[in-house]
Amino acid sequence: MRIQSHPFVPCPERPAVEFRFDGTAYQALQGESLAAALWAVGVTALRRSDVDGAPRGIYCGIGHCFECRVHVLGMGTVRACLTPVTAGMQVFSARPEAAGAE
C-alpha cells in the first residue's frame, strides 16, 4: 500500500526496481529506503530477535536504533531505514551464510 497522492507532499512518478528479500523478488520505487520498500509490499518483519525469535521491524525509522538491521549482499549489515534500494539488491533477514544463500 502506498500513498498515491498527497495535499502538499509531492509524489512524483518513479521507475520501479526489483530487489530480493530472503530470496523473494519484490518491486520497489527507485531511491526509496529498503524499509519503505518492504513496508509497501507488506513485509514488516525484517529480522528475528536473537534472544526469543520475535519478529522485529522498523522502530525509530531514522537510523538510531538499529532495529531494522538487515544484511545486504556486498554491503553487510545495514539499517533498512537508511539504505536506498538499488536494482538487483539482495537483502536477507539473517546473515546469508546462515540462511544457506551465497
Place this chain on the structure above:
Amino acid sequence: MAIRRSIATRPETDPWADVTVCRCEDVHLSDIERCLEEGAVTLQEVRLATRAGMGPCQGRLCRTALARLIAETPYPEATQATSLSVHFPTHPVRLRDLAEE
C-alpha cells in the same frame, strides 16, 4: 512496585506489563528489577549483568530509561554515578571500509 508505577505514561497502560527496556539485547523491565534487587547500584553494573546498552545502538535508546531505573534502587546509599561506556565505533563500520579510505 514503584518502578512500574513511575514509568506508566498513561492511566490505561498496564503497570504490570513487562516492557522491553533494551530492544537491542531484549532486556526487559523484570530483568533490570532483578538486577537492582540483587545489588547493582551503577549503570555499568546493570549493563554488564544484563547486556542492556551493549547492543548495536550502544544504549542510545535505553540509557535514559536505565538511568531512571537506577534511581529506583532499593540501596540508594550505595548508588554511585557512572556512565554507560560506549564502544567505538559508535556506528558499526567494516574494517574494509576504514582500510580503503
